[in-house]
Amino acid sequence: MVFARNQWYVAAYGEEVGDGLLARTICGEPIVMYRTGAGEAVALADRCVHRRFPLSESNRDGDRIVCGYHGFTYDPDGTCVAVPGQARVPRTARVPAYRVVEQDSLIWVWIGDGEGDAAAIPRAPWLESPDYTTVRGMEPLAARYELLVDNLLDLSHETYLHAGYIGTPEVAQTPITTETDEEAGVVYVSRRMKDVECPPFYSESTGIEGRIDRWQDIEFHPPGFYLLHSRIAPTGVEPGPDGDDSNAFHVEVGYAIVPETETTTHDFWWVARDFALDDENVSTFLRDSNRTVVLQDVVALNKLEKVIASEPEGYQELSINIDTGGLAARRMLKRLTAR
Amino acid sequence: MVFARNQWYVAAYGEEVGDGLLARTICGEPIVMYRTGAGEAVALADRCVHRRFPLSESNRDGDRIVCGYHGFTYDPDGTCVAVPGQARVPRTARVPAYRVVEQDSLIWVWIGDGEGDAAAIPRAPWLESPDYTTVRGMEPLAARYELLVDNLLDLSHETYLHAGYIGTPEVAQTPITTETDEEAGVVYVSRRMKDVECPPFYSESTGIEGRIDRWQDIEFHPPGFYLLHSRIAPTGVEPGPDGDDSNAFHVEVGYAIVPETETTTHDFWWVARDFALDDENVSTFLRDSNRTVVLQDVVALNKLEKVIASEPEGYQELSINIDTGGLAARRMLKRLTAR
Amino acid sequence: MVFARNQWYVAAYGEEVGDGLLARTICGEPIVMYRTGAGEAVALADRCVHRRFPLSESNRDGDRIVCGYHGFTYDPDGTCVAVPGQARVPRTARVPAYRVVEQDSLIWVWIGDGEGDAAAIPRAPWLESPDYTTVRGMEPLAARYELLVDNLLDLSHETYLHAGYIGTPEVAQTPITTETDEEAGVVYVSRRMKDVECPPFYSESTGIEGRIDRWQDIEFHPPGFYLLHSRIAPTGVEPGPDGDDSNAFHVEVGYAIVPETETTTHDFWWVARDFALDDENVSTFLRDSNRTVVLQDVVALNKLEKVIASEPEGYQELSINIDTGGLAARRMLKRLTAR
The missing domain is CATH 2.102.10.10 (Rieske [2Fe-2S] iron-sulphur domain)
Structure with a gap:
């Protein structure tokens, strides 16, 4: 193995x-x-x-x-x-x-x-912080963990696979920036969208009614620790000069992508928020919504695993700009595995 | 593969x-x-x-x-x-x-x-001819397509596997003639039975009450196109000297035997008739009966596939006269596959 | 194979x-x-x-x-x-x-x-003797037959896997004696317990209320014929000097451990008794109890088979005194298989 x-x-x-x-x-x-x-x-x-x-x-x-x-x-x-x-x-x-x-x-x-x-060990302080409320779960995935790494490092799929939850047209349209810290062993992928549609996942949980600025700042620590720092604010609301950003909503989404066998994976996921801390309705909504999103990925990736199992040797993929982060992650994983 | x-x-x-x-x-x-x-x-x-x-x-x-x-x-x-x-x-x-x-x-x-x-591409004009009415379907087969080719090129199995539908004792008893056109790539197998029992499949659809002459003229176009020209007539009714055969009943049975994987097959089947063209009862009867017959084959061949999967290497079959057509088809398929 | x-x-x-x-x-x-x-x-x-x-x-x-x-x-x-x-x-x-x-x-x-x-062919005369009443059955085992041989040649597992049926603490605590007759091809394993707890399997079937002497004399004829001569008597009751042992209860438990495939087994089992010959309640009780015990083994061994299928090559077990009989049986089976 x-x-x-x-x-x-x-x-x-x-x-x-x-x-x-x-x-x-x-x-x-x-x-x-x-x-x-x-x-x-x-x-x-x-x-x-x-x-x-x-x-x-x-x-x-x-x-x-x-x-x-x-x-x-x-x-x-x-x-x-x-x-x-x-x-x-x-x-x-x-x-x-x-x-x-x-x-x-x-x-x-x-x-x-x-x-x-x-x-x-990378940290996820939100999970135990009194300033955040967290919902979480774990879904079994009948696919190799690399497929989930690919999936999470390129969020343009939200538009197609998660429409009606977290996907809007602008996610796929907005270019990303990718940065790799080889020494620390971290891949950063960032997509910052200005004046865009607010998907139900965020409008229903935050109460924002109009258009938003939406930041997706990914931090991936191979082999499988994934943090998505998500910032949502009404369009035009910016962090203050002193760094204060209390007029925005922050959601810390995280995944621990853990190989069970060569072709199955434990898909741990959590959603921590810094708003509506005691609102049980928001907790229920975010838990149900994110679980649905995770299961949409599970269904798609389980299919891909079967595709891979039946495809001929030497099958070639085609990669484009959106894959920069995923390809960087693959290179790091390859080095870790080769050791 | x-x-x-x-x-x-x-x-x-x-x-x-x-x-x-x-x-x-x-x-x-x-x-x-x-x-x-x-x-x-x-x-x-x-x-x-x-x-x-x-x-x-x-x-x-x-x-x-x-x-x-x-x-x-x-x-x-x-x-x-x-x-x-x-x-x-x-x-x-x-x-x-x-x-x-x-x-x-x-x-x-x-x-x-x-x-x-x-x-x-071989033709099956009956499927769209106004002179014929067709019923058809497709059943998935969990067996290699060669087993269905074997099955259909030797209809003596009708007597044992399809008794009560299309099988009568005379099918297995009557010898066949086989002809192979290597140039055109076609195998012909013919069994012409005189003065024999009429199986329910034909008695109920044609209305014939007594004994019949029954012709089974097979035409197999490798890799998987199979036509069975079936002629049923009351015993003694012959085609006229001018070739007119309107006192007989003609059923054009066909199969497209299409490999899905090495061990699974798409089993397309149809039954076209030149009588009772607008009789919905006859259509229903022939559709249900032929589907039952196809499923009897599916059950038997799925079993054989499992037998093959568990048998030792180098297992030897024994062939007799009834297998002449099937063996000719196998030789042609082997050549096509080797190319 | x-x-x-x-x-x-x-x-x-x-x-x-x-x-x-x-x-x-x-x-x-x-x-x-x-x-x-x-x-x-x-x-x-x-x-x-x-x-x-x-x-x-x-x-x-x-x-x-x-x-x-x-x-x-x-x-x-x-x-x-x-x-x-x-x-x-x-x-x-x-x-x-x-x-x-x-x-x-x-x-x-x-x-x-x-x-x-x-x-x-080894004999099991109790199965047809008028002096014994037998209940029996056969359970399919999704595990290699060697795992059942191991299981039955070391009954200390009764204490843990079959507590409440045939297991008591003393079974695991009492040492065994093992003897191997290489010429006849038989392994003997014997555990004789004095003044011990009577498990429900025997107290309910024999009616004994207090403590017992309990003998387990195993006779294993490779590749898969297993006899357990079980003697139960109120503590202190011994066979007479003339060999008469009619004050004790005798239960002849047997198994035919028959490989179906390399990883599945037919688990034939029987329980023959020399008491309460016509008591249908005792028959029902022993049939149900022993089937439950057999199924406890089946569940455990099916798990072990899956463990073996997923474990790395060259996995090493650790054996102790209780395994002497099982290891002797393995050596005999290895010789029989190598021939």
Whole structure:
């Protein structure tokens, strides 16, 4: 399998990990997650060392997991502490433990060798900020994660695939600027639209009735962390000279694009807003709308995955200006994967 | 994939191609079909040049197709005339267009290089003749097309698989004559039965009550065009010395056996008759009966395909006299495929 | 495919083979079974010699099978005696016939070359003994048969997978003794528990209310015949000096573990008891309970099969004392398969 290893990946939302045993495959590696009595998130290889039974199909005994097949018992660090029929536990009986960092309400795991550098994990402070309200979810995608990276780095598809939600004609018409920071490993794609139609996604949530200025500033951290800083304001409203932009609406859309297998992906998505913080109707509207948008992508990309599976070797695509960001991302992913 | 290329294939019935975007895979090639405002049938490769999105999942704008993912827009000849975010359309932006011939109410496409010779397309004049009434349909077959060629070139199976519809004991008992015209590329198989039982398919449609003379004259044009000239008459009724045969009943059964993939097939079938032209009951009866017969074949051949998928390499069949036509067809198909 | 050939396999229970045509694949070989008018069980290759149509989808004509596709007709010994359209039957027209032995209510077939030695078939006399009452069934397993061999040769899993039915803590805690008779080709695994909890499976069927002595004496005859001689008695009740053990309860559990394909298995199981012979409630209870236990294994092993399919090459298991019997069985199976 060809994944970018020695990388941090989002494995779950913090609230998904609790008393139960959560199974999730990341980059082809089956992982079981749970939370200890002290509240620490644990991630272990999801295979008993004995006969490979999934530990996620097993039972907890306090902070330990007892394999559901023959009772091999594991500590949170993966050490096997008991086996059936004998007192001695073999020295080598241990399942790999993944390093876990819980930050910004996300459970990150290190896929690769060694420990990983927690400081290298990109941040999404809005997810836990009192100044923002967030809705979120995760949809399974039956397509390789690269297709979702392509999709999100070129938002001109909003016009065609997401008309009636976030797409308007101006998205596809407006040129983009792309910038790549090779050293930091970030791709920036920006589209700033002036005096354009306001799509329902933003008119209904913000209450703006007329035309808008609409900024889409993308920040992509390979292999799969995607931030869309979206600014919406009535046309002509500009940030103040002191940087104050409180007359505009800010929506921080984010995705964690996480390979499950070579051809399936975990599509984590969230929408954080700095307005109508306590308005449950706005939360419901944004959750439902964004989930619909995500599922429109899922349907399209699942089709593309089937197309790829049936197409002849050496099929050639044609790329244009809108693809600059996606192609930059592909180059970075290729380097990460080749390592 | 191993298909006979540089051949004409039936891709649709004329009435299937209209305002909508019809997707159909022929010999492994995904095709989208529609009809222009002027009434011309169009067949294009069903993949956008940009990111391979199926054009059949897209929208029409007049005679053009607008890709449902990013809006690449195509003329009926496959030329891309608009792309998002920029005025210039890349010169190479073009999807392959298939040459289409609409004839005898069938949509033929040329699968291969160059243009193809329309004069080489075999005819089925009954389908549009005022002297015939036709019922027809198409069933998807989850089996390689060669199995349907085998099936149709040896009608002795009617006795066992289609008893109660078109099969009687005499079909399997009566020997056949086979003739192969290598130059024209046609296989002829003929079985002429005298003074035999009339199966329900013919007794109910013609009204004949006693025993019959029954002719089955097959004409197979590789790779997949099959005509069965069926003549039914009360026993002893012969064509006149001037060739007049108006005291007999004639049924022109036909099949277009069209590979979808290596292991799936489009099974187009029709039944044209020169009697009871306006009798809707006869039409309904023949449509229902023939569809049932086709589905009996589909069930049997789908099973055989699974058998083939699970059998060891080098499995050997045993052939007898009834297989002479099928074996001749196989030899021709092998030559066409090897080219 | 890698099966142990030149072996006897259970293909069916005697009562499954009758007037109908029973299809079953054994070691990848498709077989059709039926019973002649004289009562003899017949097993033939389930493929017509002509175009490989399954004979099991065909019809009987007395003791013969008439192929449902073109009418090739076979005697119970596999000889083709009639073909359509010609009087002469090709000399080579014959489907392989399997040697069948019906014994202890089981239909055994010889998979391999030559005739096989019927005396080598292991016995299960309880199945037809008037001193025992038997319940039984067969469940399809979507896992390789080796996983079921592993499972049954190490019963410590009862504690974890079958708690509430046959599992108690003492099963996993009690050490086993293992013995291998290389010459006879039998693996023996024995666990004798004294003064232990009585699981519901035995307390409800025998009526014992207190603690028990519980013996599990396994006898495994590769490739797939498994006998579990189970003895349950109130604690302290021993067999008499003359061998009389009529104060104990005896349950003869058995399995025929029969490969269907490389990754699917026929899981035949039975439970024979020497008590409450006519008590229909006990029969129902044991049938339902054991089927539940078998299905718990099926669910677990189907999961393991999927795990194996997705795991990297060269995956390493860790074995401990409880696996001694299973590892001995694997070594024997490896030798049988290598032949």
